[in-house]
Amino acid sequence: MKIILNGYGAMNERVAHLAEKRGHEIAGIILSKKKSAPYPVYTLDKLEMLPEADVIIDFSNPALSIPLLKSDVDIPIVMATTGEKESIIELLELKSVHSPVFFSANMSYGVHVLTELVKYAVPLLTNMDIELIERHHNKKVDAPSGTLVKLLDAITSERSLNPIYDRADIHTPRNKDDIGISVVRGGTIVGEHEILFAGHDETIQITHQALSKDIFANGSIDVAEKLIQKEKGYYTFENL
Numbered sequence: 001m002k003i004i005l006n007g008y009g010a011m012n013e014r015v016a017h018l019a020e021k022r023g024h025e026i027a028g029i030i031l032s033k034k035k036s037a038p039y040p041v042y043t044l045d046k047l048e049m050l051p052e053a054d055v056i057i058d059f060s061n062p063a064l065s066i067p068l069l070k071s072d073v074d075i076p077i078v079m080a081t082t083g084e085k086e087s088i089i090e091l092l093e094l095k096s097v098h099s100p101v102f103f104s105a106n107m108s109y110g111v112h113v114l115t116e117l118v119k120y121a122v123p124l125l126t127n128m129d130i131e132l133i134e135r136h137h138n139k140k141v142d143a144p145s146g147t148l149v150k151l152l153d154a155i156t157s158e159r160s161l162n163p164i165y166d167r168a169d170i171h172t173p174r175n176k177d178d179i180g181i182s183v184v185r186g187g188t189i190v191g192e193h194e195i196l197f198a199g200h201d202e203t204i205q206i207t208h209q210a211l212s213k214d215i216f217a218n219g220s221i222d223v224a225e226k227l228i229q230k231e232k233g234y235y236t237f238e239n240l
Helices: 010-021 044-049 062-070 085-095 109-124 146-156 214-227
Strands: 002-006 025-031 041-043 055-058 077-079 100-103 129-136 162-164 178-185 191-199 202-210 233-235
Touching: 002 010, 002 062, 010 025, 010 214, 025 044, 025 062, 041 044, 044 062, 055 062, 055 214, 062 077, 062 085, 077 085, 077 214, 085 100, 100 214, 109 146, 109 191, 109 202, 109 214, 129 146, 146 178, 146 191
Parallel strands: 002 025, 002 055, 025 041, 055 077, 077 100, 100 233, 129 178, 162 178
Antiparallel strands: 129 191, 191 202
C-alpha cells in the first residue's frame, strides 16, 4: 500500500514508522510549505503534483485538511483531524461521491467499542447523573478532546442532556439534566476518557486508557487497508 501523509507531526511520524514496519510505502507528505523531511514533500499549492498512491492518512489540522478536501484530489482518505469537525465532515461527504473516505475522532477501535458500550448503557441508567472526564498530556492544545465530543454525541443521541463545561462560577446544585465535562492536562498522559454514572449509593465507571500513541497510528493503517478495498462512499467504524 502506497501512503501519502497529510502533515508530518508526531502522529504521522508514528504512522510512517509503523506503516513501513508493516511493509507499506510512504509515497510523500503534504505540508503547507517546503521544508526538509525524510520523504518527498508536496505543498498545498501543488497538490496536482501528488504521486500515485492508494490512500492519504491525515493526522493534521484544519489548515491542511480543509484545502486538501476542497482540492480535486480523489485518492481515498483516512481523516483523523478533529478541529472544525462539521466543516470537515461536510467536505468528506462531498469527496465520498468520487472515492471512499473515512472519518473518526479517534482511530482506536477500542474507543469505538467504548462508544457503543456507552450508547447501550445510557438508556438503562436514566436515573443516574452522567459525568465525562478526559485527561491528556500538557502539550495538547484542544479541549475538550475530539474523543470526548464523540462520547458526548453518543450519550446525547440516547438522552437529552445539557453540557456543563465549567462549574467554576456555578453556585447552584446540579440539574438532573446536566452532563458535566472535566478536562485534565498534565505530564505525558497519552489519553484517558472516563464516563461516570452516579446514582443513589452506587456508581458505574466506563474507562478507556491509551497507553501509547501507536494505537491511533496502527488504527489508521488498519482502516486504510480496509478502506482501499471499498467502493466510493463515506465510512466510519460503524459501517467499515
